[in-house]
Amino acid sequence: MAEKWASAYERQHPAVAVTVQGGGSTAGVRAALSGAAQIGLSSRALTMDESGQLRSVVVARDGIALVVHPTNPLSGLARRQVERIYAGAFRSWSSVGGHDLRVTAITREEGSGTRAAFESLVMSKSQIAKSTLVQDSSGAVRQMVSNDPAAIGYISIGLVDHSVKALRLDGAAPTEVAIDAGQYPLVRPFLFLLPPAKSQQSADFVAWVTGPQGRALARSEGLLPPSEEASRALR
Amino acid sequence: MRFADRFVEHVLRMLAFSSIMTLLAITFFILREGAPLLFEVGLGNFLSTDWHPTAGRYGIAAMLVGSIAVTAGALAIGVPLGIACAIVLGEMSPPWLRLILKPTIEILAGIPSVVYGFMGIVVVLPWIRQHLGGPGASGLAGAIILGVMILPTIIAISLDALRAVPRSYREGSLAMGATDWQTIWRVVLPAARSGILAGVILGVGRAIGETMAVVMVTGNAVQVPHSPLDPLRTLTANLALEMAYAADDHRAALFATAIVLFLGIVVLNALAGLVRGRQGRHRSWSSLSRATSSGRASVPAPAPSMVSR
Numbered sequence: 001m002a003e004k005w006a007s008a009y010e011r012q013h014p015a016v017a018v019t020v021q022g023g024g025s026t027a028g029v030r031a032a033l034s035g036a037a038q039i040g041l042s043s044r045a046l047t048m049d050e051s052g053q054l055r056s057v058v059v060a061r062d063g064i065a066l067v068v069h070p071t072n073p074l075s076g077l078a079r080r081q082v083e084r085i086y087a088g089a090f091r092s093w094s095s096v097g098g099h100d101l102r103v104t105a106i107t108r109e110e111g112s113g114t115r116a117a118f119e120s121l122v123m124s125k126s127q128i129a130k131s132t133l134v135q136d137s138s139g140a141v142r143q144m145v146s147n148d149p150a151a152i153g154y155i156s157i158g159l160v161d162h163s164v165k166a167l168r169l170d171g172a173a174p175t176e177v178a179i180d181a182g183q184y185p186l187v188r189p190f191l192f193l194l195p196p197a198k199s200q201q202s203a204d205f206v207a208w209v210t211g212p213q214g215r216a217l218a219r220s221e222g223l224l225p226p227s228e229e230a231s232r233a234l235r
Numbered sequence: 236m237r238f239a240d241r242f243v244e245h246v247l248r249m250l251a252f253s254s255i256m257t258l259l260a261i262t263f264f265i266l267r268e269g270a271p272l273l274f275e276v277g278l279g280n281f282l283s284t285d286w287h288p289t290a291g292r293y294g295i296a297a298m299l300v301g302s303i304a305v306t307a308g309a310l311a312i313g314v315p316l317g318i319a320c321a322i323v324l325g326e327m328s329p330p331w332l333r334l335i336l337k338p339t340i341e342i343l344a345g346i347p348s349v350v351y352g353f354m355g356i357v358v359v360l361p362w363i364r365q366h367l368g369g370p371g372a373s374g375l376a377g378a379i380i381l382g383v384m385i386l387p388t389i390i391a392i393s394l395d396a397l398r399a400v401p402r403s404y405r406e407g408s409l410a411m412g413a414t415d416w417q418t419i420w421r422v423v424l425p426a427a428r429s430g431i432l433a434g435v436i437l438g439v440g441r442a443i444g445e446t447m448a449v450v451m452v453t454g455n456a457v458q459v460p461h462s463p464l465d466p467l468r469t470l471t472a473n474l475a476l477e478m479a480y481a482a483d484d485h486r487a488a489l490f491a492t493a494i495v496l497f498l499g500i501v502v503l504n505a506l507a508g509l510v511r512g513r514q515g516r517h518r519s520w521s522s523l524s525r526a527t528s529s530g531r532a533s534v535p536a537p538a539p540s541m542v543s544r
C-alpha cells in the first residue's frame with residue numbers, strides 16, 4: 001500500500017523521491033525511532049514506551065471480517081464465542097446454534113499483522129488452538145472457507161465476496177458505517193509514525209496521503225481510509 | 236585453434252564451478268542466518284514441539300514429524316505405482332504403448348506444483364472430508380498429492396535401472412523355461428534393485444522438498460498428527476508460510492528450519508549416489524545428476540535410457 005502511495009505521489013511531485021522499504025511493523029517502528037526513515041510504517045499500535053517518542057497518524061484502516069461458508073445458517077457470533085471457537089473449545093457448530101457439523105477454524109500464520117490484530121482484539125483470554133488450520137494470506141483463507149461448509153476464517157474486509165458469508169460480530173455487520181460508528185470492533189489501523197521534529201517534506205506527504213487522493217487510493221486497494229473526523233482533525 | 240580450445244575449456248570450467256559456488260553460497264548463507272539462533276535458544280527449545288515464534292518458542296519437532304509422515308505416505312502411494320509403471324514401460328509394453336505412456340509421464344513431471352495443490356483443494360480435500368471425515372486438509376491429502384508428484388522421478392530412474400539389466404540375464408532366464416513374468420519378478424527386478432532404490436530415495440528428496448502443493452493441502456496446523464486425517468505442517472511449509480513477515484529471531488528460526496531441511500536433502504542425495512554407485516560402472520550417471528538437481532521445486536526431465544550391453 002505504501003508503495004502505491006509513494007509512486008503516485010512521486011508522479012505528481014517529480015522533485016520528491018519517496019523510498020519504501022518492507023520488513024514488518026517492528027522494523028517500521030525501529031526505523032522511525034532511529035531516524036533511519038523519516039516516516040515509519042506500522043500496522044500495530046505503539047507500545048507505551050514508543051508512543052512517548054513518536055507521533056502516530058492513522059493513514060488507513062483494515063477491517064477484519066469473520067467469514068463462513070455461504071450454507072452456514074449462522075448470521076452472527078459474539079466475540080466470546082469466536083474466542084472459544086479459535087481456542088478449540090467448541091467441537092461442533094451446534095454449540096453456537098448452527099448445524100451439527102465439526103468446526104474447522106482457519107487462522108493466519110504467525111507474524112501476520114491480521115493475525116496479531118485478531119489475537120489482540122478477540123483472543124483476550126486464550127490462545128489459538130494448535131489444531132487450527134493455517135493459511136498465509138486472506139485469499140487463501142477465503143479459498144479454504146468457500147470450499148468447506150464447516151469452516152470459519154477471518155480475512156480483510158476488502159476481500160469478502162459472494163463465495164463466503166461475513167458474520168456479524170456482537171450484532172454489528174462488518175461495514176464501513178459500523179466501523180466508523182465504533183460498533184464493529186475488528187479493525188486494525190495502518191499508522192505512519194513521525195518523530196517530533198519532522199521535516200516539511202514528510203508532513204506534506206502525510207497530508208497528501210490522508211487527503212482525497214491518498215484516500216481514494218487506499219479504497220482502490222480494498223482498505224478503508226481513516227474516518228473523516230480523524231482526517232479533519234489532522235488538517 | 237589450440238588457443239580457442241583452451242579458451243572454451245576455461246569458460247566451461249568456470250561455469251561448472253559457478254554452480255558449486257552457488258551451493259556453497261547457499262550453505263554459508265543459511266548457516267550464518269540460522270545457526271546463531273540454535274546456540275542462543277538451545278537444542279532443547281529447538282527440538283520441542285512448541286512452535287510459537289512471536290513468543291520466543293522455536294520447537295520444530297511437530298514439523299519434522301509432519302515432513303516425515305507426509306513423505307512416508309507419499310512413498311506408500313508413489314513407490315508401488317511408480318515401479319509398476321516402470322515395469323510396464325520397460326518390460327511389457329509394445330512400442331506403440333510406450334509412445335503414449337512416456338510422453339504422458341513427462342507431462343506429469345512438467346505440471347507446476349501449484350496446479351497439483353489446486354487440484355488437491357478442489358478434488359482431494361472435499362473427497363476426504365465427505366468420505367473419511369476430518370477437516371479434509373490433512374497429512375493424507377498431502378501424501379496423495381505428493382505420491383503423484385514423485386511418480387515421474389521414480390518411474391524415470393527405475394526404468395533406467397531396468398533397462399540397464401543385461402539382455403543376457405533375460406535370455407538366460409527365458410531359455411531355462413521361465414515365463415515372462417517369472418523373468419521380470421525373479422531376475423530383472425532383483426538385478427535392478429539398487430537403481431530402483433536410488434529412484435525411491437530421490438523421490439523422497441522431492442517429496443520432502445516440495446512446498447507449494449503441500450502448503451495448499453495439509454492445513455499447516457502446528458501439531459503432531461495423531462491420524463492421517465489430522466492437519467499437519469511440514470518443514471518446507473513452515474518456511475513458505477512465515478518468511479514473508481518474520482523478523483529477527485523468528486526469521487532466524489526459519490533459517491534454522493532450513494538448515495535441518497538442507498541437511499536432510501544432502502544426506503538423501505548422498506545416499507542415492509551411494510546406492511546407485513553399487514550397481515556398477517555401466518550405470519548412467521547423467522540421469523542421476525539431473526534428477527538430483529531437481530530435488531526441490533523444479534521438475535525432473537525423465538532420463539534417457541542408457542543401455543549398455
